[in-house]
Amino acid sequence: MSKFDDVFKQSLIGRLLQSDRAGTWLLGALLALAVLVPFFNLVIPADSFLHLPTYLVVLMGKYLCYALLALALDLIWGYCGILSLGHGAFFALGGYAMGMHLMRQIGDRGVYGNAELPDFMVFLNWTELPWYWYGFDNFFFAMFMVALVPAALAFVFGWLAFRSRVTGVYLSIITQAMTYALLLAFFRNDMGFGGNNGLTDFKDILGFSLQSDGTRNVLFVLSALSVAGAYVLCRAIVSSKYGRVLVAIRDAESRTRFMGYRVEHFKLFVFVVSAMLAGIAGALYVPQVGIINPGEFSPVNSIEIVIWVAVGGRGTLFGAVIGAIVVNYAKTYFTGAFPEVWLFMLGALFVISTLYLPKGIVGVVNQYRERLAVKNSANKPQELSS
């Protein structure tokens, strides 16, 4: 037992989580979900009250995709002070890459039975597939693009912006301009991405029907594992020396320069990583919600991502995940329970959380825990060693 235990402790994850209680919780919960959700959805019979309806599986899968997205943003905003108001763009690009693959998977089962062209191209009289659609029928190429396209955009954009030292609000606003421009571009039907309707009517992925509960659960598990994986990755990054350089850049950029660090390189790297994570989130999101359209590029969506992170607790990674889930659950609940006035509540939530929880939910929990710790330390100090 203890031998295996040591192995675990030696492993990278073990080492990372030593000082990270919250992380342990999170990973524990994610893995638990990855096991339980399929169990309660597939194994438990539908009539049992313990049965978990499929729509909840999909819903939670969606939340996890948002969580991954929030994680990506927290990595750059929380630790490097880059407030991107255009992160939705990377998410959407990843989504479109996946969507294009799923589109090609339909093959000749579209309404017009055209093996080459997606339906929307057929009835808009496109004669042949545009070049940028080539290759997407291949799953691995598509998956490659899921990461590459956002990364490429992030690289070019970041390289320009960080090189010429665009910082603070200026950076935020031009990221917003970026996603806004993409929004307009993807709305154009001439772009060949389905215009306002985007890509939809997906059938199956790698031969498994997207409608089947099995596939749904697999996608859910994948989402859960991706979030876990991404968390570990981000944790590894921020607890390395590199991570501390990021913090240094966030707190005192010019000091860091005078210490001899190429700030633009450090920013660029983390920006690209973050964009990739966002892209992956998008790719997982699309098959679960069954549609990707330009709406995902809208600046408001990107602002919402920022809000998830802020509500959860900026610069903690853990908080980003919490925030994404809490806010989106609130949204789902309010829109169902108070369709007429839910915006009041959501708005109030944002205002209050910025006013009274500047450190987000996680901040509150920590304060509480510290107070608790102080109390405990009075009577049984040994508990604190863990």
Next chain:
Amino acid sequence: MSAVPKPGYHFEEMQSMLYLNGVTKSFDGFKAINNLSLDIAPGELRAIIGPNGAGKSTMMDIITGKTRPDVGEVRFRDSIDLTRYDEAEIANLGIGRKFQKPTVIESLSLWDNLELALAGNRSVVKALFHKLSGEQRDRIAEVIELVGLAKRAQELAGNLSHGQKQWLEIGMLIMQEPELLLVDEPAAGMTDQETMETAALLKEINRDHTIVVVEHDMDFIKALDSKVTVLHEGSVLAEGRLEVVSANPRVIEVYLGR
């Protein structure tokens, strides 16, 4: 990183560590630096004084690559034209700078602050897979001792007092192992006692570093007991031992007089 080779201290072959000639910089017509010339010998400790707006900070900015001069040459170790490099490169060339208002990374521990400053490869990849070696640990421990903050090594830099931040920043400079230190008003906001300690600290460091100190505080300058340059309206007004300079009527008029 820059292609310039990192030299040892062969002071004798070198005429000047830092050499400014006819440097001028103006912002929207206002000449912050006006035909300034300055020559710092290797191993020297030089104090630069001057009233506000005399161009002290701008001079620092120009040397460290934060600002480009309109005209004039800025040479490091005789051969290197600093105007061609940016902050990071210049830092890696071996010039360390301490800001007027102390800037340390507040949300990192003292130890981390020093570790970041630790001389060595600054590339992204290295940073990602960096591990502290034994002697590096010792080096950090040594410096943190030197600046007298050993007891608080694991605390957040944000919790330090103003003066302590100044010292930590100086410590970070030392970690960078620069040949030339530019120290901007180290004694600002310090108690007399702290001021004296700081002066001592700088003299200590001066043993194997060239230092340029900018300061108003006359007691501090006295304590440094070094050659003094008086700046006024962006150019050198007087230069020499403190007692000589302070005898200069122009200096008295524009500066000491107040």
Next chain:
Amino acid sequence: MDNAMTLPRYIFRSALIVLLAMAALAQADMATDSVVQGAQIESADSAIEASAEMSVEEVFAELIAARSTSAKTDTIQKIANSDFPQAQTVLQALQEGELYYTKAKPPVLVFAVNHPDGYSISSALNGEDLGVVGLRDVRKVSINNALRNLLRGLLAEMALRSESVDVRLQAAKNLIRSPAEEYLPAIEKAIANETSDKVLVSLRLAEGMININSDEQTKRLAAIEAFSDTLDSDVMSLLAGMQIQDADGNYQESDEVVRLAAAEVLRDMKAQAQLYKIVENTFFGLSLGSVLLLTAVGLAITFGVMGVINMAHGEMMMLGAYTTYVIQLIMPNYIDYSIIVAIPAAFLVSGLVGIIIERGIIRHLYGRPLETLLATFGVSLILQQAVRSIFSPLNKSVTAPSWLSGSWEINGALSLTYNRLYIIVFSLVVLALLLFVLKKTFVGLQMRAVTQNRAMANSMGIRTGWVDALTFGLGSGIAGIAGVALSQLTNVGPNLGQSYIIDSFMVVVFGGVGNLFGTFFAAMSLGVANKFLEPFAGAVLAKIFVLVFIILFIQWRPRGLFALKGRFVED
């Protein structure tokens, strides 16, 4: 800021002067004093032989009974050619869709005007008041566009005898647009004793539009001759029509001589039109720019000067627009003045809300600009839902005051719409006032003091909290004023703010945060750029290009067009 200002101020001043001049001209052109005609034409001899065998009642009954367009056409002709005293008013009412008939048996022809509980109607025969009836108690004598054109002509022919120059001018213009053989005598008579040149020109054109279809070549050439010095779009349309070739290559216009003559005139018409196209484009650009300026200038205060990333800015404009709507509800009979009242009202409403937001929320967030983004975003959601709950999610209709509608026809090819013209001027006036407040008043001084060095200002005994609230209120109030202008251009609805917020941020950032002149130039240049791109690239691409341009520009000038220079920026 000041040292980077002298040139901008000069350009801005001159621009203002030019525009004011244009507006003034426009006014003058409208208010031509009516030259009273010398020889009065007595209606008797001008009236064409009436088809007197039918009584008024019969004709009206026929009009009500008529279903097909053709049937209506000749009844209308009958009325027009009759000497009924009511003829003109009835046709007028028909044209304006105010002619109804009751469900009574036999139905009665009535004039109906809108009324809170339906229509208030009066007899078409003798104009006696028949009280108020419900919406579905009367049916309208419906007409379609074909009939509308006919009526336009008939009424114009009658109006040619009017006293007022403006009426005659309008009549002549209408005749150009619906030419018909039978008007010719009336027109020629009018030409004979018309005194005003402006009217004369139009009459000649009208005459030409008719003669061009005559069978005598000389007349037609004369007509074309008359066309040579106009740019009227209908004339152009007609001449262009002649040049059209059918499948087997022969032209619409069979008479070669006439066609060539027409072609000639058409050619230099087109040449001139090209020229004016550019002027027009610039105008479009400036007007788009002025809208951008209006929407951005408030943000230039709250965001630019105070550093609050104010996502609720759009909603402040929305409030302004709704204020305009409410004001119109309050004073339905003075629509023309409602706008004037709305401007200060909107300023107060939005300003007040702004102050509340500042005191309630933003005050706690200074030094944390990104938090202000989140909080104000929340506020914007709340405000949107608030108007949705109060005013319903439907768009509200804001009536354009008469003096804001229509356009200033410089010539057939170039006409500048008044609302745009006024908005350009208005935006500049707002900017000027704002600058005055900031630069010349004590409050402004305090505002700048606080934003530049809070601690110092505080120690000088300025009540910074109070000044902050005021500054934010000012910015919001101006957003409210922008809302009034927007209510004249676009939907007044809960989403109004959303559609402008991003552009506003782009303008402020492009212009350089904290610099009003930057904002001014950014707005204008983006507007013009957009408009000159649009013809080639299309609306969408044009916008995308502009956005990409901004992104790249910021790389080159990380602090915008008119960055505050100097070493203090960095700190």
Next chain:
Amino acid sequence: MESRKSIKTFAKRGGIALAAATLSLSASIAQAADTIKVGVLHSLSGTMAISETTLKDTVLMLVEEQNKKGGVLGKKLEPVVVDPASNWPLFAEKTKELLEKEKVDVIFGCWTSVSRKSVLPVIEELNGLLFYPVQYEGEESSKNVFYTGAAPNQQAIPAVDYLMSKDGGSVKRWVLAGTDYVYPRTTNKILEAYLKSKGVKSSDIMINYTPFGHSDWQTIVSDIKKFGSQGKKTAVVSTINGDANVPFYKELANQGISAGDIPVVAFSVGEEELSGFDTAPLVGHLAAWNYFMSAPSDANDAFIDKWLEFIGDKKRVTNDPMEATYIGFKMWVKAVEKAGTTDVDKVHDAIIGISVPNLTGGIATMLPNHHLTKPVLIGEIQDNGQFDIVWQTDGAVPGDAWTDFLPESAKLEADWKDPKIMCGNYNTETKKCSGQNY
């Protein structure tokens, strides 16, 4: 000690999280009720709230009225309103929620095509029932969706016919202006093909697309003006969507283009939109719908009175999508009563062929392709925000799911009755349905 702890805590925390998850999930399971649940899936916030809120109220009104009559099959109807907030993925999510959690028996909802598209996979997987009340581009016929709005051949083509006629001003030159999304694109493709089939030269057709909520129309309107002054009677066929309309018409008016010179016939401007306009300058411009509030019929008068009373605001208006909702609701009720159950498949079989009176004095019949027979009306805008019906088709036009004017879709037909076909996209050439289950 340390080492053992780490894995223990890891396991322990996992366990706790697990338990928590289980509880939270099992908590949210819905239980069946003895009412018939009617889902209402219209955006109450966001950009589409402007149009969709009214339809939500309409459904609520119809439900209330039906319950006064004692409900359906002796059960009361229970409306379940949710807000998809003009967010397309949220439409899919809410549909799942309605069908799986709320277990509704029918859904009335959606406005934009994209929202319908995102609902489609869900509603088919879970075999739900959606009544879609808005005119759309066609090219679709799902087993689970009934399209009670107009197909292109029930709106666009008749409108063009009218404009070509003498009464319509015998138009020779056409501007097809639309917002850049699928409905205008498809409609304009169809119209272009149709116009060419009528011998209109492509030099006489100008097609222009603008982004959503386009607000600066100066350039485009002046282009239209130029295009219109080329010696042939010109008309604009507008598929411009929602918010962009007000600035468009204002610009038309300001640049002095009257209905007499260049009439505009719109497919997305109804009474509701007009209530947000300053209509004075629009008088004489046209709209093509299957219903106008001004339609002279007793059914209509009754409906209007009921609506005004329900909404408690004398100024409110009725419009075409409301009629479509009304027809859809009536048909569903009739079908449920005929089938004696709310079971989707039975209702589906029962509803095809059912006829209910529409509000313009005619009869609407549900065709095997899930579209309706509808009359087409052309109305001229009046200064009081109403339409004056100037022309209408004699008799009702059957809705065509697959237009005959696009080569690819001309081959297809939808038939959910004929056992030999029984699909939404039967290819008359290959004699089989494509893989698509709709």
